[in-house]
Amino acid sequence: MAEKWSLGRALRGIFVKPTIDETTWEDMETALITADFGPDITERIIDELREKVDRFRTTDPKDLQRMLVETLEEHFAKFDTTLKLTERPAIVLVVGVNGVGKTTTIGKFANFLRRYGRSIVVGAADTFRAAAVEQLATWAERGGAAIVRPQQEGQDPASVAFQTIQYAQQTGTEIVLIDTAGRLHTKGGLMDELGKIKRVVEKLAPISEVLLVLDATTGQNGVMQAEAFLQHAGVTGLVLTKLDGSAKGGFVLAVQERTGIPVKLLGQGEGIGDLTGFTPHVFAEQLVS
Numbered sequence: 708m709a710e711k712w713s714l715g716r717a718l719r720g721i722f723v724k725p726t727i728d729e730t731t732w733e734d735m736e737t738a739l740i741t742a743d744f745g746p747d748i749t750e751r752i753i754d755e756l757r758e759k760v761d762r763f764r765t766t767d768p769k770d771l772q773r774m775l776v777e778t779l780e781e782h783f784a785k786f787d788t789t790l791k792l793t794e795r796p797a798i799v800l801v802v803g804v805n806g807v808g809k810t811t812t813i814g815k816f817a818n819f820l821r822r823y824g825r826s827i828v829v830g831a832a833d834t835f836r837a838a839a840v841e842q843l844a845t846w847a848e849r850g851g852a853a854i855v856r857p858q859q860e861g862q863d864p865a866s867v868a869f870q871t872i873q874y875a876q877q878t879g880t881e882i883v884l885i886d887t888a889g890r891l892h893t894k895g896g897l898m899d900e901l902g903k904i905k906r907v908v909e910k911l912a913p914i915s916e917v918l919l920v921l922d923a924t925t926g927q928n929g930v931m932q933a934e935a936f937l938q939h940a941g942v943t944g945l946v947l948t949k950l951d952g953s954a955k956g957g958f959v960l961a962v963q964e965r966t967g968i969p970v971k972l973l974g975q976g977e978g979i980g981d982l983t984g985f986t987p988h989v990f991a992e993q994l995v996s
Contacts, residue, residue, distance in 0.1 A: 714742040714956060715996050722772045727760060731768065735775075742994075743926055744957030748964060752778055776995050782960055783987035786969035790944070790984065792820075794915050796875040798883045798908060802901065802940050803920035804932050805889040808948035810839065812920050812974055813884050814846025815982035816946075819972075820882055827852035828878075830871030830885040832864040832904060843886055849979050853880065864888065864900055865907040872911045898939040905941065916943050918971065923950040923958045930965050937966055944971035946982075956994045959985070 717738040721731055732753060739749040752775075759774045792799070801816075803809045817827045829847040833839040834857045847854040855871040868885050875883045885908070887901060908914055919942045921929045936942055945962060950973055959970050970985045 712741070714738055714994055717741065718772070718775070718995060722768045724768050726766045727768055727771055731771070732757070739957060742957040743923075743961060745961045748782075748957070748961055752782070772995065776991050779960070779991040779994060780987050783963070783985075783991060786963050788944075788969045788971050788985045788987065790971050791915050792825075792882060794913060795881055796872065796883045796912060797881065797915040798872060798885065798912055799916045799918060800885050800887060800901075800904065800908070800914060800940070801918050801920060801946075802887050802936050802942070803889050803946075807889070807920045807922040807929075808974060809889060809920045810842050810846055810886065811977075812946055812948055812972075812982065813843065813886055814850040814852075815974060815979055816884060816972065817847060817850030817852035818979045819982050819984075821851040825882050826880045827882045827884060828871055828875050828880045829854045830868050830883060831856050832867040832871070833886045833888045834860075834862050834864050834867060835888050839886070852884070853878075865903045868904045869907050869911065872908060876911070898935060901936075901940050914941075916971075917941050918944050918946050919968070920946045920948060921962065923947045926958060930962055933966075937968065942966075942968055944969055946970075946972040946974065948974040950975050956990070959990065 721734050724731065736749055736753055739752060740746060755778050756771065756774055760771060763770065801809055801813055813829055817829060820827050829843060829852045831840045831843050831854060840856055844854050855867065855874050857867050864887065871883055871885060874880065887904060888897060905914060917940055919933055919936050921933055945968055947959060947970055963970055972982055973985055974982050
């Protein structure tokens with residue numbers, strides 16, 4: 708079977724050449740575009756690298772490799788990727804269209820937080836799909852979180868969110884993760900519903916984060932789909948799922964620049980432990996190596 712394409716492997720051929728020449732730049736441009744950086748960001752990165760190579764008067768591809776890591780890290784680090792979860796309870800709304808991996812992300816996020824010794828409750832406020840509640844319950848259990856379910860079928864999502872926060876306050880649970888519906892075909896109604904959840908929640912406690920889950924494999928289409936959430940939901944951070952970091956890692960930078968919102972979590976596999984925080988230096992190193 709053919710080896711899967713990766714940015715690191717594509718760049719390796721560039722960095723083992725004896726010198727930096729015009730084909731170096733052409734090959735790098737191709738590699739970055741293939742890795743989903745997009746033409747505009749690719750052009751900007753190449754321009755910055757050419758300027759650095761000229762300034763340091765180097766022809767050594769190993770210098771170029773180091774400069775690429777530094778340049779990518781500088782771009783990633785323009786955004787504050789820290790999760791703001793200091794309030795008690797810290798309330799996180801998880802939003803996104805159906806099919807992006809929202810439910811599994813909540814389970815993985817609960818597991819991620821448990822590793823730091825936090826207690827978590829999940830609120831099943833996507834009450835329009837009966838299967839969504841059962842699926843969420845399974846993932847919450849795998850992530851070691853309690854769950855608050857609707858008390859009757861079709862219960863108002865905002866009231867489920869309200870009950871979840873009451874549960875957290877009464878039990879001293881530290882972090883609340885609230886699942887929300889993602890039916891974009893009724894966009895107006897969906898945004899009204901999200902607005903109502905936010906208003907009801909904020910009567911009890913401030914919202915710490917609104918995390919938008921995006922499927923990295925959909926590229927720029929994913930951002931376009933999500934623009935309704937970006938406009939109406941007060942999104943504070945992005946979670947990228949289905950991200951093959953080595954192949955399509957450029958999407959991380961492209962989506963941050965396009966939305967102006969930081970990527971805070973990365974999902975890079977199917978397992979309960981396959982969700983990590985986003986660290987610019989580590990990610991830049993992984994991309995290029």
